[in-house]
Amino acid sequence: MPAIESRPVAAEAAATGSASGRTGGPAGAPRRPLAPRPRFSRAHLREWAWGYAMIAPLFVGLVLFYLWPIVQSAYFSFTEWGAFGGQEWVGFKNYSAFMSDPQLPRAAWNTVKYALIILAGIPISIVFAALLNQVHGKYATLYRILYFLPVVSMPAAVAMVWRWLYNGDYGLINYLLSLVGIHGPHWVSDGRYTVYALGVVGIWSSLGYNMIIFAAGLKNIPRQYYEASSLDGAGRVRQFFSVTLPLLSPSIFFVSVLSVIGGLQMFDLVLMMLGKTNPALADSKTIAYLFYEDAFITNNQGLAAAIAVVLTLVLLALTALQFRLQKRWVHYG
Amino acid sequence: MFRKVLVLTGAGALALAATGCSSSKSGSSSAGKTESGPVTLSYGIWDAKQKPAMQQMADAFHAAHPDITIDIQVTPNADYWTKLQTAAASGTAPDVFWMNGPRVGLYAGQKQLLSLSDKPGFDNTPFPKALNDVYTLDGKQYAMPKDFDTVGLWYNKKLFDAAGVKYPDATWTWQNVIDAAQKLNDPGKGVWGIASPDWTQENLFNTMLQAGGSAISADKKKSGFDDPKSLAGLQYALDFVTKYKVSPTAQQMTDTQPDQLFASGKVAMFTDGDYDLPEYKGAAGLDADVAPLPAGPDGKKATVINGLGNVIYAKTKHPEAAWEWVKYLGSKEANEIQAKTGTVIPAYNGLSAEWVASAPQYHLQVFIDQLNDAVPYPVSKNTAAWSKPMQDTLDQIWGGKLDLQTGAKQIADQMNAALAKE
């Protein structure tokens, strides 16, 4: 769903980006105090105390609600829960149950497909961002507002609207298709189309967000680069590939890390656009949906925890892979 | 300086406490420790439409028992059971809550409910026997019947008039329905003869019974889905979609639910429970009525009867107060309040007339008259264990991914395996 939903991930990408990619930037400089101070002076100790005091409120919350839960989830994944309470250590049973779940291949494939569709939205966003940067004044503001509306709309509401647009018999989309002689399918109740239908909504609702980031990235490209390449006789198309794309690559990298992670966690669109009683649901489930189902519908919490752990490992591996590959194509100016 | 930080974090905690205070009142059974002082009972229900009626009863009860206050908690139907189970697992379920046939076996069997038969002054004689039986396990009754529902054949009078077809009545059989559906079907106008979804309570459980079969054997040990007669009932319902093509497809009925199709005049006939009366009553431009369900090929008439009961949570801190409330809910006075509000048929014998009179434009009496042919909704001790796979497989059959023979056999196997574990 829209980038807002997968917000923490933005920081993740940026975090590791600044740690590995841009060392020595503004992040590095102020860490050293300007005047050397003696070790263990009273001022020093007071600074320590203040440091701990100021992070304490946050860390109490983080430990209670985020850090300790990570440990607990890992533990839960090795247990089985009774219908009305009680936990039992079962070793790797949940993992093997997950791996042999007949729903898994389909759900994994759906998840990957969905992430790929969201990735395909990136070139579209770049083109629109470049176009937007050509326009100025009140038109630019108007376009920016219109393209950004889906990002601020409530995802639960967006899902409902699209479910209605996609209605096979009375939806606007199939009506418009019928005007050009196409008999549209049942987009969100026929398992052959659901993943694509949801993917389009994913692109629609993240386009504005991506555009803003690309537009900012484009504005940061110094004009001299274009002038230099014009002097070399490069046309606009070649300029786009030789100047714009390489210099935009940090933004592209940031957005694609976000998109992959967001795509792999796809859940609320499935829940809200298909609903629990949809015959196409079996064909459209994602890994994150399997998690929700086991955790809160069939009360298989141990299995759900195992799914969460596997999902985490896959995400970490993929993000690490993306960072490894970035050295080949991302240029930090 | 340090004090300032403390003040600030304190402010944060205060903000938290403020939101806590405004909402913690409703916290379930944990409120109040002693049985003698004022007691607040939480009462879990799932239908927001019935909340006003429940509130009226709660107020009347509070007037008679000033030290017991009822806090009604509405959990939407879609999440009611999953949330109730989680709450019960942690000992925090409401003191009194709604229960239905399919779930009572699980909750009573797992000792989550108090037996009402042991309570002083328990009397189940004012209720239909079929309902008492649904809530009785090993000779003990666990729920006070609240209401019941049966299924009827709803039809759109305007569409029948336009097609020149006689209205359905008590003499109708399956063949009449098939003939009428074919005459009423008009793809050019976007009108279907009938809506035949894979819904069980409204459609399939009834057709299976009318054909002489059943979803589950009388001793609740065996599935009825491999009985050829049951299969005939399923086939009849499926034929509307696949053979006669006079019903919307499963996909169409997912995009737009059959009750909405009926309410907006797109469907001429739909078998549906009395509980959708408010929806049809409120639909603009809909001129509809209801008839008894048709008889099967051998003239057998049948509808499933389902309903709700009020149960007491086994871990309630106020068992006596909870029993007072449940006893009141089973009283004539409480049932009269239910009857007047016209949302559901009260379980109390002889009070249905008020409900029937609440919407005189419909022949609601058919829902009451069908009590004679009513069969309890199919349940076992752990209904949920087989009902979900059953529905999933039915979805596949209706979605055209599985043929009926194979699918029904699959359901029977899954069900028998689940029943063997009980």
Added chain:
Amino acid sequence: MGDAGSGSTLIRQRLWPVHVILAVGAAAMVTPFLWQLITSLQSTSESTSVPPHFLPSWKWGNYSQVFHDTPFADQFWNSVVQTVVRVLAQVLFCSMAAYAFARLKFPGRNALFLLMLAVLMVPSQVYLLPQYQLVQNLGLLNTLSGVVLPGLFSAFGTFMLRQFFLSLPNEVEEAARLDGAGTFRIFWSVMLPLAKPGLISMGVLTVLWSWNDLLWPLVVVNNDTKMPLTVGLATLQGEHLTEYPLLMAGSLLASLPMILLFLAAQRRITEGIALTGTK
């Protein structure tokens, strides 16, 4: 295609195709909202007519029915409280921690910072069950406090503000220190005012995220009067599965506050988002 020489007449002449493409795209972005509005003012039978009615019969009653069928006003209030409390707490907790991470030196700082980043690396599914249990043990299931609680603390907000503090010049702070100001005073009276743009960006993002948050409240709240609007909508859909005019009215009402906020603070929001992408 870059922003090269945007002032030249060459570009200006070529601007109309740009407008055409942008306008077509904008239409695709806006049509769902228009259709939502139109359907929300129709009767059920109008909404299912073929071909569709493009002019509704102005059934404003659908909106009052949303209020009648669901405790919409309660849910609206819950969303407001949930959002306001979370934003205030996050701004306070995160800015303090962010300042400490950016400017103070204390043993274990880097280790703690990495620990905090670990929170960002893990998908929300991992926290969900234990958070649920914790809130349950605190007796806060089915309460607004339970909904609000985990969202009071944000590793993301802290991270974002730390980056912002790092980008602020050192001189002002040193000057204040030489004047004898203590650590907290420097933070409170010198650095926080300087960090205002960062705080606003972070606050706005938190508002958006909190208002639209679905999964956590969906899991924690049962009672329809304790839900925020997101869960209320999911419920409305559960009850009136495909009664589209009603669903459209409800979903429009629920989205409206954020759309209005966005229109009012459009520049701040887009700048805040650009900030997350470039920092």
